Amino acid sequence: MPKVLISDQMSPKAAEIFRARGIEVDEITGLTKDELIKIIGHYDGLAVRSATKATKDVIAAATNLKVIGRAGIGVDNVDIPSASGAGIVVMNTPFGNSITTAEHAIALMFALARQLPEADASTQAGKWEKNRFMGVELTAKTLGLIGAGNIGSIVADRALGLKMKVIAFDPFLTPERAEIMGVTKVSLDELLAQADFITLHTPLTDSTRNILSAENLAKTKPGVRIINCARGGLIDEAALKAGLDSGHIGGAALDVFVEEPAKASPLFNTPNFISTPHLGASTDEAQVNVAIQVAEQMSDFLLTGGVTNALNVPSLSAEEAPRLRPYMQLAERLGSLVGQLVTEGVKGVTVEVEGAAAQLNIKPITAAVLAGLMRTHSDTVNMVNAPYLAREREIEIAEVRHDRETDYHTLVRVTVKTPDGDRTVAGTLFGMTKPRLTEIFGITVEADLSGRMLYIVNEDKPGFIGRLGGALGEAGVNIGTFHLGRRNTGSEAILLLSVDDTIPDPLLASICRLPGVKTVKALTFA
Numbered sequence: 001m002p003k004v005l006i007s008d009q010m011s012p013k014a015a016e017i018f019r020a021r022g023i024e025v026d027e028i029t030g031l032t033k034d035e036l037i038k039i040i041g042h043y044d045g046l047a048v049r050s051a052t053k054a055t056k057d058v059i060a061a062a063t064n065l066k067v068i069g070r071a072g073i074g075v076d077n078v079d080i081p082s083a084s085g086a087g088i089v090v091m092n093t094p095f096g097n098s099i100t101t102a103e104h105a106i107a108l109m110f111a112l113a114r115q116l117p118e119a120d121a122s123t124q125a126g127k128w129e130k131n132r133f134m135g136v137e138l139t140a141k142t143l144g145l146i147g148a149g150n151i152g153s154i155v156a157d158r159a160l161g162l163k164m165k166v167i168a169f170d171p172f173l174t175p176e177r178a179e180i181m182g183v184t185k186v187s188l189d190e191l192l193a194q195a196d197f198i199t200l201h202t203p204l205t206d207s208t209r210n211i212l213s214a215e216n217l218a219k220t221k222p223g224v225r226i227i228n229c230a231r232g233g234l235i236d237e238a239a240l241k242a243g244l245d246s247g248h249i250g251g252a253a254l255d256v257f258v259e260e261p262a263k264a265s266p267l268f269n270t271p272n273f274i275s276t277p278h279l280g281a282s283t284d285e286a287q288v289n290v291a292i293q294v295a296e297q298m299s300d301f302l303l304t305g306g307v308t309n310a311l312n313v314p315s316l317s318a319e320e321a322p323r324l325r326p327y328m329q330l331a332e333r334l335g336s337l338v339g340q341l342v343t344e345g346v347k348g349v350t351v352e353v354e355g356a357a358a359q360l361n362i363k364p365i366t367a368a369v370l371a372g373l374m375r376t377h378s379d380t381v382n383m384v385n386a387p388y389l390a391r392e393r394e395i396e397i398a399e400v401r402h403d404r405e406t407d408y409h410t411l412v413r414v415t416v417k418t419p420d421g422d423r424t425v426a427g428t429l430f431g432m433t434k435p436r437l438t439e440i441f442g443i444t445v446e447a448d449l450s451g452r453m454l455y456i457v458n459e460d461k462p463g464f465i466g467r468l469g470g471a472l473g474e475a476g477v478n479i480g481t482f483h484l485g486r487r488n489t490g491s492e493a494i495l496l497l498s499v500d501d502t503i504p505d506p507l508l509a510s511i512c513r514l515p516g517v518k519t520v521k522a523l524t525f526a
């Protein structure tokens with residue numbers, strides 16, 4: 001009988017469902033990392049919310065673990081590359097708590113507009129300070145959404161009902177979808193300049209970390225009120241504190257912090273600052289939704305192998321799975337590669353397959369490309385919801401099956417339509433299982449697509465490789481593999497290196513400064 005550990009506070013519905021499906025379940029919350037490491041080896045499944053950190057060390061000790069289920073959306077508390085490496089499926093429940101979280105953002109917006117926490121504390125202290133608390137109306141104010149996915153869309157809907165004007169910055173929001181939502185798509189700078197209230201609804205990724213940096217906070221409208229119910233790390237907390245102290249920022253409400261639990265934030269006790277302890281998803285309704293969903297999904301997987309809402313493996317029927325999986329892994333990596341390199345305005349994706357892959361059901365291959373492409377921008381994307389999300393964002397999808405001879409046993413080619421033109425990558429399978437890149441943006445190259453990699457475009461001039469090797473060596477970064485491709489002699493070259501460690505930002509910046517370098521990007525493949 002499989003055994004599951006529920007290690008965070010969850011609705012009792014989760015344990016009920018596991019037991020009803022014949023799965024043994026322990027509910028042990030508040031474990032330290034060492035305590036978790038000591039017991040995790042006994043379990044086939046781990047069900048978490050956000051308090052448990054499924055880190056590399058925890059996963060290394062999880063010798064029997066087959067599935068981690070997140071009763072919620074954000075999976076930044078789970079080390080997905082380590083889980084994938086260990087063959088552990090990671091699932092989430094992408095929609096169960098969205099309404100609740102959107103409502104929390106709206107509640108915080110009202111609380112900021114009318115200084116509700118301070119007014120409550122003052123009244124209950126017997127002060128009756130009727131003239132101290134002068135609020136602002138929400139009607140006709142501009143709400144700036146950073147991130148217009150599930151939660152952002154619900155916030156927009158509610159804000160429009162409050163007669164606010166809603167503007168949104170989201171690289172995946174098409175003008176057409178914005179029109180349907182009733183919001184205006186703007187650049188980040190436009191949003192910063194125009195919004196009276198700003199609310200954040202993105203995952204924490206390399207592109208969103210510190211999206212409200214000191215520099216960007218300085219571009220906001222004087223008196224702006226800021227709400228973050230997404231993730232700590234999206235806002236520079238020190239700069240936020242300085243902005244509140246100077247009065248440039250009129251108010252801020254944070255449900256999430258860089259460090260959680262936040263016990264001694266410098267923001268505490270700042271006037272016009274409101275905080276809640278990561279309560280975005282905390283309603284009876286949302287917790288029942290996510291508990292039922294996570295327990296059903298994990299039980300299905302442990303008992304039947306059925307995969308739903310997985311972030312690191314495709315969802316598939318039992319018969320198709322073994323044949324399609326290697327092609328889908330190749331497709332997912334190609335999608336992820338373009339997703340990491342093309343950050344703005346994807347309007348269309350064409351997936352072409354040739355050779356062996358063209359004989360198979362290519363829908364899952366396309367879904368895998370889309371999941372890889374969009375997961376760079378949202379940790380809720382998986383094989384199941386990627387095609388749906390692409391349609392919703394009006395990304396045009398085309399599938400082409402070529403019945404022609406190819407140099408490779410199989411070839412998958414992905415072309416992404418962007419405002420700057422088409423960008424194409426292609427790859428094959430080595431030994432029928434290993435994804436291998438064959439072409440990137442018109443340049444032929446043979447490269448692995450795995451782990452941590454460094455992508456560099458540079459002028460094809462002698463001496464560059466030595467300088468690059470020197471810079472990496474000096475920083476103690478070990479190169480695993482090294483692949484080079486170029487358009488013509490002396491023109492533009494592309495380098496793809498696999499590296500053993502994360503490349504720190506200062507090292508990336510110093511590589512950028514090497515003579516002849518045009519582009520540098522750190523890439524990660526799960």
Ligand SMILES: NC(=O)C1=CN([C@@H]2O[C@H](COP(=O)(O)OP(=O)(O)OC[C@H]3O[C@@H](n4cnc5c(N)ncnc54)[C@H](O)[C@@H]3O)[C@@H](O)[C@H]2O)C=CC1
Pocket residue numbers: 072073074094097098101146147148149150151152169170171172173201202203204205207208229230231255256278279280281282376377378379380381
């Ligand atoms: N406070 C809480 O308790 C909760 C927090 N969350 C957080 O809310 C986040 C959003 O959830 P959903 O809306 O369901 O996710 P979603 O995936 O539907 O939407 C995220 C949106 O962010 C956009 N985005 C990605 N990178 C961006 C960038 N650089 N700039 C602007 N937009 C960008 C994406 O295109 C996408 O539309 C989750 O990732 C999670 O971290 C979710 C639930 C509860």
Ligand SMILES: O=C(O)CCC(=O)C(=O)O
Pocket residue numbers: 049050071072073074075097278279280281282
């Ligand atoms: O489970 C919780 O309380 C947090 C929810 C959350 O942050 C998420 O679903 O991303």
